[in-house]
Amino acid sequence: MSLKRMNKKRYTTPCGIDEELWLDFSEGELDPSLSQELEAHLAGCGDCQKAKEGWSRLGSLLRSDKLEMPHDLYFKKLENQIMSKVSTTQIEPLHPEFAFQARQYLVPVAAVFVLIMSSVFVGLHRSPVPSEKSVPGLTLDERYMAETVAGDPSVLNEVLISNQDEHEMLLDVATRRLDLMNGKKSEETIEQMR
Amino acid sequence: MKADFDLVREIKAGKAEVFGELVRRHQRALFRLALRFCRDEGTAEDVVQESFVKAYQKLNSFEERSSFKSWLYRIAINTAKNKLRSGDHLDVDVEDVVLSVGSQAQSDLESQELSRLLGDEVKKLPERQREALTLRIYEDLSFQEIATIMGCPYDTAKANFRHAVLRLKKTLSIKGIDKLADWNLSDGQEISNSTNFSEPDGD
Numbered sequence A: 001m002s003l004k005r006m007n008k009k010r011y012t013t014p015c016g017i018d019e020e021l022w023l024d025f026s027e028g029e030l031d032p033s034l035s036q037e038l039e040a041h042l043a044g045c046g047d048c049q050k051a052k053e054g055w056s057r058l059g060s061l062l063r064s065d066k067l068e069m070p071h072d073l074y075f076k077k078l079e080n081q082i083m084s085k086v087s088t089t090q091i092e093p094l095h096p097e098f099a100f101q102a103r104q105y106l107v108p109v110a111a112v113f114v115l116i117m118s119s120v121f122v123g124l125h126r127s128p129v130p131s132e133k134s135v136p137g138l139t140l141d142e143r144y145m146a147e148t149v150a151g152d153p154s155v156l157n158e159v160l161i162s163n164q165d166e167h168e169m170l171l172d173v174a175t176r177r178l179d180l181m182n183g184k185k186s187e188e189t190i191e192q193m194r
Numbered sequence B: 001m002k003a004d005f006d007l008v009r010e011i012k013a014g015k016a017e018v019f020g021e022l023v024r025r026h027q028r029a030l031f032r033l034a035l036r037f038c039r040d041e042g043t044a045e046d047v048v049q050e051s052f053v054k055a056y057q058k059l060n061s062f063e064e065r066s067s068f069k070s071w072l073y074r075i076a077i078n079t080a081k082n083k084l085r086s087g088d089h090l091d092v093d094v095e096d097v098v099l100s101v102g103s104q105a106q107s108d109l110e111s112q113e114l115s116r117l118l119g120d121e122v123k124k125l126p127e128r129q130r131e132a133l134t135l136r137i138y139e140d141l142s143f144q145e146i147a148t149i150m151g152c153p154y155d156t157a158k159a160n161f162r163h164a165v166l167r168l169k170k171t172l173s174i175k176g177i178d179k180l181a182d183w184n185l186s187d188g189q190e191i192s193n194s195t196n197f198s199e200p201d202g203d
C-alpha cells in the first residue's frame, strides 16, 4: 500500500544528512556512537553546523522565555490556603467499597463477559477479516496502514494498549518507524562520506 | 532533608501536617507549570490548590512507581485541562490554551519579536504536543519522566515533542522567520522515497 500521498516533506542538508537528526542531536537523544560520528562530521560541514544551530536556537528561544513568578509571600499565603483545605479533608481509603460491591456485581458482570466473548467468537468465524474491526475507532484501512508502517504487529499492539486516539497511534508508529529509518539513512550517509 | 517518599509515608501514617513540607517543596514548580497552561495567575492558583488537595485525598493511590513530583504534575495537568474544558474560568478558553510566552522583556527587539511569534505558534499546537513541549522545554524533564506524567509510552512522549518542534520550525520557515533567526534551511533537499505520515492534527 502506497503511503506516498501522505508524505510530508523531510529535508536533508546538502551533504545528505536528515536534518531532523540534528534536532535529536541538540536534545541529546542519540546513542553515543551516532552522536560522536555526527560530531566529527559537524566540524567540517558548514551546512550541518547551520542546521544544528537552527535547532539549538529554536530550543533556546523557547527556553529563554521566563515567567515572572510571584513573590515568596504569595507562596506562603498559598501554602496556608492549601493546608487549611487539607485540614478539612481526609486521605481516601483505597477502594473502600470495592470488596463489598465487587461481590455484588460479580455474577452479572461475568454473564455479560461471557456474552461478549461468545459474540466475538462467533464474529471471528463469520468473517475473514473481523479482528481489525474489534479495534474501536480504527477503520480497516487505518489498521492496515498502521500495520504496514509499524512493520511488526507487536509494535502496533504495544502502542494500541495505551490510552491514545487513533491519530496519536498513527503518529506514534510512524515516528518509531522513522527513527529506525533515520538511523539507517544517516549511517549510510556517513558511510558514503568516508 | 527527607525524601518525598519518606514524607508521603509519614502522611499516610497519620501526620497530616507533614504535607505542608511537600507543598513548600513543589508549589512553585507546580504554579509555573499551571501558569504555562492557563496563562492566568488566578486560574493557575486554583489549579495548584486543587491539585494539592486532590493529591492529598488520593495519596493512598500513589504507589511510588514514579517520583512524587511526576505524579503531582500529572494531577496538575489533568486539573488544568478539566478546568479549561469545563469553562470554569471566564477568560480562558480550552481552544486558546497557551503556554505563556513573552512575559519577561527580552534583551533585544528581534528576540522579543521572535519569542512573541513563537508563543503564537505554540498556542496553536495540539494539546498533547503542547504538553510534551512544555514539560521538555520549560520543565527540563527527560522523556521518561514526560511519558510518566503524560501517561503514555516513552516513544509517544518523544514523538509529540518532536512533532511540536517540527511544526514550530515549519511555521517559522513558511513565514520566512527562519531567516530572521539566521536559520535558512530552505536550501536543503527533500528526501525522496520517504514513507512518512503527514502530521496528524492531534486532538
Ligand SMILES: [Zn+2]
Pocket: A013, A015, A016, A017, A041, A045, A046, A047, A048, A049
Ligand atoms: Zn553536513
